[in-house]
Amino acid sequence: MALRLFLPLLLLLAATLLITQAQGIGSSASDCCLKHSKKDIPTGVVASYRLQGPESGCFLRAVxxxxxxxxxxxxxxSSDAVQKLMRQLDKKAKNAKSRAQTQRPRSRPKKQRRERV
Structure with missing residues (x-):
């Protein structure tokens, strides 16, 4: 008797799990590139980059x-222009990091003494 009640609940649970996996619910791969852009990328508009591939849950390797x-x-x-742009961004980030480390912390300016005339 209990088996008759348990079996439909088990089937319903299995179907729910299959549907959620098929839809990709809960996966971090929802923001994957599906194809590469064929246009040149202007260097002045790019702020940063990240790599995508199977290790991030995406099928297509891309920048x-x-x-x-x-x-x-x-x-x-694999594009030479993309590799060059990545090197430029890495260099810019490295320079910004080293500038931030070499700057002294800002303090309040010292009061200047008034000269008596």
Whole structure:
């Protein structure tokens, strides 16, 4: 008797799990590039980049550039222009980091003494 009640509940649970996996609910791969852009990427508009591939849950290997207006551009990681742009962004980030480390913390300016005349 209990088996008659338990079996439909078990089937319902299994069907729910299959549907949620098929829809990709709970996966981090919802923001994957599906193809590479064929247009040249202007260097002045790009703010950062990230790599995408099977290790991030995506089928296509790509470099995802983020523009200053927060738009995403997918590019081929094997392209020479893309490699050059990645090196430029890495260099810019490294320079900004080293500048931040070498700057002294700002303090209040010292009061100047008034000269008596």
């Amino acid at each position: 995802v550039f983020t523009t200053k207006k927060n738009k995403k551009i997918c590019a081929s990681p």
